[in-house]
Every structure is written in structure tokens, then in C-alpha cells.
Amino acid sequence: MSESGDIVLCARAIVKRFESGDSELEILHGIDLDLRAGERLALMGPSGAGKSTLLHILGLLEHPTYGTVDLDGRDAWSLSTQERARLRNRYIGFVFQFYHLLSELDAVENVMLPAMIAQSRGEFRLDRRAHLAKARDLLSNFGLAHRLKHRPAQLSGGERQRVALARALFLDPPLLIADEPTGNLDRDTGELVLDLLFRAQQERNLSLLLVTHDERLAERCSRVLRLEAGSIVGAVSGRG
Amino acid sequence: MYRVFLSWRFLRSRRTNLIGVFGIFLAVGALILILSIMTGFLEETRRSARGSLSDLIITLPPYSDSRRPRDPAPVLELLRADERVEGASAHLGWMCILTRQDERSLRILVDSQSSEIAGIKLTGVDPATEDDATEFRPSLDTVGRDENGDIVAPRLRVANLADPFAAPPEYDASVGRPRASVIVGEKVMTYHGLRRGSFITLMTAVPDPASDTGWSAKKREFVVAGCFRSGENEIDLERVYIDRGQLARFLSGVSEDDALPQDSIHFSEVLVKLKDYERDAEAARAAFGAQLFRAGLIDESCSIRTWEEFREALLGAIENERVLMGIMLSLILVVAGFTIFAILSMMVTEKRRDIGVLTALGATPRGVLVLFLLIGFWDALIGALFGAVAGTWMALEIDPLERKLSETFGVQIFNREVYLFDSIPSVVTPLAVAAIVIGAFVCTLVFAAIPAWRAANLDPVEALRNE
Numbered sequence: 001m002s003e004s005g006d007i008v009l010c011a012r013a014i015v016k017r018f019e020s021g022d023s024e025l026e027i028l029h030g031i032d033l034d035l036r037a038g039e040r041l042a043l044m045g046p047s048g049a050g051k052s053t054l055l056h057i058l059g060l061l062e063h064p065t066y067g068t069v070d071l072d073g074r075d076a077w078s079l080s081t082q083e084r085a086r087l088r089n090r091y092i093g094f095v096f097q098f099y100h101l102l103s104e105l106d107a108v109e110n111v112m113l114p115a116m117i118a119q120s121r122g123e124f125r126l127d128r129r130a131h132l133a134k135a136r137d138l139l140s141n142f143g144l145a146h147r148l149k150h151r152p153a154q155l156s157g158g159e160r161q162r163v164a165l166a167r168a169l170f171l172d173p174p175l176l177i178a179d180e181p182t183g184n185l186d187r188d189t190g191e192l193v194l195d196l197l198f199r200a201q202q203e204r205n206l207s208l209l210l211v212t213h214d215e216r217l218a219e220r221c222s223r224v225l226r227l228e229a230g231s232i233v234g235a236v237s238g239r240g
Numbered sequence: 241m242y243r244v245f246l247s248w249r250f251l252r253s254r255r256t257n258l259i260g261v262f263g264i265f266l267a268v269g270a271l272i273l274i275l276s277i278m279t280g281f282l283e284e285t286r287r288s289a290r291g292s293l294s295d296l297i298i299t300l301p302p303y304s305d306s307r308r309p310r311d312p313a314p315v316l317e318l319l320r321a322d323e324r325v326e327g328a329s330a331h332l333g334w335m336c337i338l339t340r341q342d343e344r345s346l347r348i349l350v351d352s353q354s355s356e357i358a359g360i361k362l363t364g365v366d367p368a369t370e371d372d373a374t375e376f377r378p379s380l381d382t383v384g385r386d387e388n389g390d391i392v393a394p395r396l397r398v399a400n401l402a403d404p405f406a407a408p409p410e411y412d413a414s415v416g417r418p419r420a421s422v423i424v425g426e427k428v429m430t431y432h433g434l435r436r437g438s439f440i441t442l443m444t445a446v447p448d449p450a451s452d453t454g455w456s457a458k459k460r461e462f463v464v465a466g467c468f469r470s471g472e473n474e475i476d477l478e479r480v481y482i483d484r485g486q487l488a489r490f491l492s493g494v495s496e497d498d499a500l501p502q503d504s505i506h507f508s509e510v511l512v513k514l515k516d517y518e519r520d521a522e523a524a525r526a527a528f529g530a531q532l533f534r535a536g537l538i539d540e541s542c543s544i545r546t547w548e549e550f551r552e553a554l555l556g557a558i559e560n561e562r563v564l565m566g567i568m569l570s571l572i573l574v575v576a577g578f579t580i581f582a583i584l585s586m587m588v589t590e591k592r593r594d595i596g597v598l599t600a601l602g603a604t605p606r607g608v609l610v611l612f613l614l615i616g617f618w619d620a621l622i623g624a625l626f627g628a629v630a631g632t633w634m635a636l637e638i639d640p641l642e643r644k645l646s647e648t649f650g651v652q653i654f655n656r657e658v659y660l661f662d663s664i665p666s667v668v669t670p671l672a673v674a675a676i677v678i679g680a681f682v683c684t685l686v687f688a689a690i691p692a693w694r695a696a697n698l699d700p701v702e703a704l705r706n707e
């Protein structure tokens with residue numbers, strides 16, 4: 001286990017049950033997990049093991065049945081809805097398998113969306129130039145300088161995922177959560193997106209929580225956790 | 241910031257939203273147009289309901305045993321001295337039967353199914369002061385003119401407006417006994433087939449203590465000096481004006497040229513016109529009642545009423561109708577609101593994933609709620625704004641618009657004759673327009689609130705799980 005860096009995320013005894021009819025289905029059986037600044041953690045496991053569910057709980061999108069998630073030193077699930085939304089906005093960047101861009105907005109607007117949500121109208125107008133410059137910068141760094149005004153429908157899968165990555169990084173959150181970010185891309189494109197993801201993570205010293213089925217990808221992480229049937233069965237320190 | 245920005249983007253990106261906007265536009269426009277015309281109609285009706293009624297009507301039944309003065313002069317004097325009073329005039333009313341020396345009169349008398357004509361309300365007026373309190377001369381002057389105001393039927397009109405009860409030019413006074421002039425309602429004129437100079441016979445009964453029934457019959461021949469148009473069907477069908485003195489002579493059986501005996505019946509009501517009806521009506525009525533009573537000019541059998549009290553039932557019905565109409569027409573808004581509800585519901589289903597993304601990026605449920613409410617708000621804003629402008633414009637221009645349409649298609653859409661209106665009445669009240677616009681907003685937002693609430697309570701994880 002990497003000993004350096006502050007703890008960014010600390011999850012304890014996470015249990016998740018789903019009610020289906022009269023019976024209750026326990027998907028996660030008490031997961032403990034720590035993530036430090038600058039750490040790259042890969043979460044692996046068979047389909048249906050509960051990886052996405054765990055990610056959603058850690059990402060404050062889904063309520064755990066039991067257990068605590070400490071983010072920024074605060075017990076996130078005991079905060080008000082408002083404060084939790086704010087924490088999600090400032091503290092966590094999401095990258096999804098299916099990009100999830102808003103089809104009505106162009107690339108730049110999609111990238112600026114976290115700032116739009118964070119700020120009031122007046123604040124955003126004041127910072128507009130800075131935001132625009134930053135969004136263009138990010139997209140240019142990701143090789144999308146000629147795609148700034150394009151809508152998601154006009155972009156390829158790889159391009160969309162790069163826009164999504166820029167969006168996740170826009171407010172400089174300390175934590176990045178990515179659920180199979182290359183799951184929907186061909187190999188070469190996937191490599192390209194991953195290179196960008198890892199480079200950004202390294203440059204900014206972010207904590208990265210990554211779900212993947214790709215062993216080679218896991219090797220490039222500092223730590224690998226295996227989740228099987230709702231329990232962590234093994235931890236491996238990677239090359240990182 | 242994202243709420244306004246995204247709601248606008250979502251609105252523009254879906255053509256179906258135009259249906260909602262258009263629905264609100266139509267509803268607001270139609271409501272304003274229809275309510276304006278309705279208000280116009282009702283106000284016109286109210287005006288004609290008032291008809292020839294003056295502000296205050298003092299009724300003094302001329303019982304023979306009453307100790308009140310027979311002559312109206314002291315009453316009129318007292319009233320005219322009051323600074324709130326614009327003018328006052330005395331009337332003598334008497335119910336009669338009108339006949340002529342032709343078959344038509346018989347047909348009218350035996351027609352038990354007719355709803356057209358009843359008795360004649362013979363109304364004695366003082367031509368010199370009548371206009372102080374009523375619209376007497378204007379009602380004479382409108383007769384026999386076309387749309388442009390040119391006189392086209394001079395034989396219907398009173399020959400000399402300055403002296404309306406003067407003998408008509410067609411009347412040869414040297415033939416037979418002298419006859420007093422009457423001015424009949426326009427409908428009486430046509431119904432009985434009268435012209436200026438026609439003779440009519442009026443018959444009635446008057447109290448007579450000497451008779452064994454207590455009544456004795458009176459009948460006298462008169463000459464028609466012209467007709468009047470009050471615009472009020474009932475009055476034009478029933479009323480016949482006559483000089484008050486001549487009516488008193490008729491009732492007491494004194495010949496046209498003789499002096500009036502002191503004990504004859506001179507007047508039965510006094511009409512008062514106030515300078516400011518809205519302000520003074522109630523106070524003046526109370527004051528006059530007290531003053532007249534103290535002076536011994538009225539007693540318990542008399543009454544003082546405002547014109548509205550005379551028409552209480554009708555005015556109440558008119559107001560009722562307006563409210564009812566408003567309520568029924570508001571259903572248009574509900575339909576428009578429902579369109580928005582349907583469109584927004586579709587949109588929420590369609591945008592499930594986007595709602596999940598927004599939540600993941602830090603939007604609160606309340607933010608999502610506001611976002612979708614705002615879409616409804618824009619619908620209402622655009623629709624209501626354009627609807628209000630279009631509806632108001634149409635309402636103001638409805639008359640020329642209808643004329644142009646009628647001309648273009650060669651069909652008469654609105655028959656002005658039927659309603660006795662010269663133009664389609666339409667009154668745009670800013671308050672009503674404001675109420676309709678606000679109603680549109682409230683209705684839209686209430687209907688938008690349901691899908692918006694659903695959007696806010698969407699489970700983001702479920703929305704994000706799959707493509």
C-alpha cells in the first residue's frame with residue numbers, strides 16, 4: 001500500500017442492499033477502502049460483482065445501506081442534499097463508459113458545465129472569459145482544438161470521451177472516478193484516452209478510482225482491488 | 241446559472257415545445273378576444289338595460305286621498321336646489337290600449353299568442369325640461385337615419401325637435417275636433433303601420449268615486465307627431481310620449497284647449513339626473529328622501545330608487561354571465577396547460593440520462609426542478625406575451641377586421657342588425673388582460689410542476705446505468 005499522500009477518500013463498512021419484491025439482495029458486504037492523493041486505484045472483478053454500485057456510492061450518487069464515506073474529511077452521507085451536491089461538484093470528477101455528454105451543448109459548453117452548475121449567473125458571467133479560455137485549453141491539450149464548437153453527435157466515441165474527460169477535470173477536483181472509461185472504445189482509441197487520463201492524473205496529483213476489465217491497464221495502476229460477489233478478495237500493488 | 245441556460249437550450253432543441261407555446265398563445269389570444277367582445281356585449285347590454293332610466297327615480301303614486309301637492313313644482317324645486325343634481329323632470333305614466341280604425345288593430349287585439357305587443361305605457365313629459373334628466377331628444381333624433389347619419393325616412397321623424405308635440409305638418413287642424421300629438425316608439429310605429437300624421441285612439445280607465453265600479457273608461461283620438469328610438473326593445477314597443485298636461489286633460493276628461501282642473505292627476509314620478517352618479521347616488525337618495533318627507537312632498541307610498549335597483553335582476557344576470565363565461569373560457573387555458581404537461585413529461589423521459597449527468601456533476605434535485613419549471617415558464621412567457629399582444633390587437637380591431645373578412649368571403653359573420661349595434665362591441669380592460677396573462681402563467685407552472693417534480697426525484701444512478 002502506498003503510504004504517501006493525504007487520504008482523499010475513506011470508505012468504511014459499505015453495505016448495499018437492494019429490495020426486489022419481498023426479498024432483499026445484498027450486493028456489497030461491508031467494503032473498506034482508502035484512497036490517497038496521487039494514488040491510482042484499479043477496481044477489477046467479474047460482471048455483476050458490484051463495482052459500479054460501489055463507485056456510485058463512493059461518488060455520492062447512491063445511498064449506501066450501511067457504512068460511511070468520508071470525503072474532504074467529512075462524512076458525506078450525513079450531509080444535507082445541498083452540501084452533498086456541492087461536494088460532488090467540487091470534489092469529484094466523473095468519467096463514464098458511455099461519455100454522457102449533453103447533446104444540446106457543444107464541446108466547450110459541455111466542458112464548462114460543472115462551472116455553470118457551481119456558479120450563479122452573475123458569477124459565471126464575470127468568469128466567463130477565464131472559463132472559456134480554460135475549456136479551450138483543456139480541449140486543445142486533448143487534441144480537440146478543431147472540435148470546440150461541435151456537438152456530441154458530430155464527434156467520434158474517442159473524441160466524446162476526451163470531452164468528457166475535460167469536463168471531469170474542469171473544476172480541478174482532487175478525486176477522479178472512472179467506470180470502464182475505455183469499455184466502449186477500440187484498443188488504440190482506448191490507449192489514447194487512457195494516456196490522457198493518466199497524464200492529467202499525474203500532472204495534477206489526483207486520486208484516480210478506476211473500474212476496468214483490462215489486466216494490462218490495471219498493471220499501470222499503483223494498486224489493484226479485486227471485487228467478487230460484493231467482497232474484496234485481494235489487493236495487489238501495481239507498478240504505478 | 242445552468243438552469244436558465246439549459247432550460248432555454250432544451251426548449252429550443254425540441255420543436256414539440258412550439259406546440260406548447262402555440263397553445264398558450266392561442267389560449268391567451270382567444271381568451272382576451274372573446275372576453276373583450278363579451279365585456280363589450282355586456283356593457284352594451286348594461287347601457288341599453290339602463291336605457292332611458294335616469295339616475296334616481298322617485299315614484300309618487302297619485303292616490304286621490306293623498307295629501308301631497310298635485311303639482312310637481314315643489315318637488316322639482318327642492319331637487320333642483322341641491323348642488324348634486326344636474327336636472328330633474330316630472331312624468332305622468334298611464335297604461336292604455338292603442339287602436340286604429342283598421343283591421344290591423346283588431347288582429348292585434350285578438351292575437352292571444354303574440355309576445356310582441358302589450359299595453360301602451362303612455363308617458364306624459366314636459367318637453368322643456370325633459371332633457372334635463374333623460375335622453376328624450378336624442379331618442380327622437382336618431383330615428384329615420386342611415387349609417388352615415390343622413391335622414392332617409394323623414395316621415396318617421398318628429399318635424400320640429402324644438403317643439404316636439406307641435407301638430408305635425410301633415411295634420412289639418414281644421415278637420416274635426418282638435419287632437420293632441422303623441423310620439424310613439426319606433427316599434428309601435430311599424431307594428432301598427434303608423435306614419436306621421438296618423439290618428440290613433442287611446443283607451444284607458446281612471447279612478448272615479450262616483451262610478452259604481454270605482455273606475456270610469458276614457459278614450460280619445462290623438463295624432464302621431466313622429467316616433468323615437470330608445471334602442472331598448474321593450475320601450476320602443478310599449479312607450480308613447482305625450483305632453484304631460486295633455487295626458488292630465490285626457491285622464492280628467494277635459495278638452496285639449498281647456499284649462500286643467502286643480503284636482504286632476506298631474507304627475508306620478510320624478511326623474512333625477514345627478515352630476516356624479518357613482519359618487520353621490522346613495523347619499524343623495526337618502527338626503528332627498530328625508531328632505532321630501534319633511535316637506536310633506538312624499539309619504540310612505542312613495543319610493544326613491546336608483547336605476548340599478550330598477551334593473552337589479554338583469555344586472556345581476558349580466559354579471560353572472562360574465563363570471564360564468566370567464567370560468568368556462570378558462571378551460572382553454574387548462575387545455576393549453578395540459579399540452580405543456582404532456583410535452584414536458586415526454587421531455588423528462590427523454591432527458592433522463594441528462595438529468596442523471598447533471599446530478600453527477602453537482603446539480604441538486606431542486607435545481608433540476610427549477611430547470612424544468614423554467615421550460616414551462618418560457619413557454620408561458622413567449623406564448624402569453626405574443627398572445628396578449630395579438631389578442632388585444634384583434635379585440636381593438638375586431639370591427640374593421642370582421643368587415644374585411646365579410647367582404648373577402650362574401651358572408652356576413654356578424655349581423656349588426658340582430659343586436660342593434662352599429663359595430664361589434666369590444667372593450668379591452670387592462671385588468672382582464674393582466675388576469676389572463678397571470679392565469680396563463682399560473683396554469684402553465686402548475687402543470688409544469690408535475691413533470692418537473694418527477695425529474696427532480698429521478699434516481700440518477702438508474703438514469704446513468706445504461707446507454
Ligand SMILES: Nc1ncnc2c1ncn2[C@@H]1O[C@H](COP(=O)(O)OP(=O)(O)OP(=O)(O)O)[C@@H](O)[C@H]1O
Pocket residue numbers: 018019020025027046047048049050051052053054
Ligand atoms: N437498483 C437495483 N436493484 C436491484 N439490483 C440491482 C440494482 N442495481 C444493481 N443491481 C444488481 O447489483 C449487482 C451489481 O451490479 P453492478 O452494476 O454494480 O455490477 P458491475 O460489477 O458494475 O458489473 P459490470 O462489470 O457488468 O458493469 C448486479 O447483480 C445488479 O443486478
Ligand SMILES: [Mg+2]
Pocket residue numbers: 051052053179
Ligand atoms: Mg458496471
